[in-house]
Amino acid sequence: MLVGYMRVSKADGSQSTDLQSDALLVAGVESDQLYEDQASGKKDDRPQLAACLKALREGDTLLVWKLDRLGRDLRHLVNTVHDLTDRGIGLKVLTGEGAAIDTTTASGKLVFGIFAALxxxxxxxxxxxxxxxxxxxxxxxxxxxxxxxxxxxxxxxxxxxxxxxxxxxxxxxxxxxxxxxxxxxxxxxxxxxxxxxxxxxxxx
Structure with missing residues (x-):
């Protein structure tokens, strides 16, 4: 199953997840499998991300629009993806600098390995x-x-x-x-x- 996660930094309505949700829906994520947070990426308190990660099961793939929507920083991102990998869950990034990351493929795993090394x-x-x-x-x-x-x-x-x-x-x-x-x-x-x-x- 494909599961999508979205995040915007402001909770005052001045930012929208429309662009992210459109891209995730086109990529095959069902609308009832979209999770959204309105919080700074540096904050630990992102309840929908926690719910999303908890809902994922072995064989699922987590999709994000850009890499910075998921992790607080590089270390948090690497730890999160390692945890997903250990649980048999893939990660796919749709656009931006991390667009080559797709841990369900050999080449995508190689790219993520470079991120982990960094x-x-x-x-x-x-x-x-x-x-x-x-x-x-x-x-x-x-x-x-x-x-x-x-x-x-x-x-x-x-x-x-x-x-x-x-x-x-x-x-x-x-x-x-x-x-x-x-x-x-x-x-x-x-x-x-x-x-x-x-x-x-x-x-x-």
Missing amino acids: AEFERALISERTVAGLAAARARGRTGGRPFKMTPAKIRLAMAAMGQKETKVGALCVELGITRQTLYRHVSPTGELRPDGQRLLSKK
Whole structure:
């Protein structure tokens, strides 16, 4: 079965999903299989996306008009598609930069593999820059202050590091200058943001 997901950024009626719905209907999605959210792509609270993902079954294909309608960012997108793939569900993008993605085909899987590699590269860069920044701060003697304070930079490093199987949590806490309790209050063992972490990053 084909299932379509649509999203517009504003909920005040100034944006419409007509273009997206027309394209999805032409692609073969039935009107009763369309899900729509009116929210920023960066927001976690997208109830129709959650309902759409829950409704999908093995053998189904999720269709989106453009790639940016689905994911908050590259990492979220990659994680979402990996989850769909593990459940035997395909993803097809109709237009835009991700139009070559169709995980029901071999070539489409190859294209998505490139996106996944870019996400991994992005995480590695964040980790590398953050470690370098912390080392530079230590070299300048900036090690005082509140010893267990979590910062946006530390959260990003923790997210990147916790997503790697080889990460030793104790060593990571020493590197960041925080306790395990502080780490797990902000980031889950798999590298996902927890509410405290989300609140801290949103204050930027």
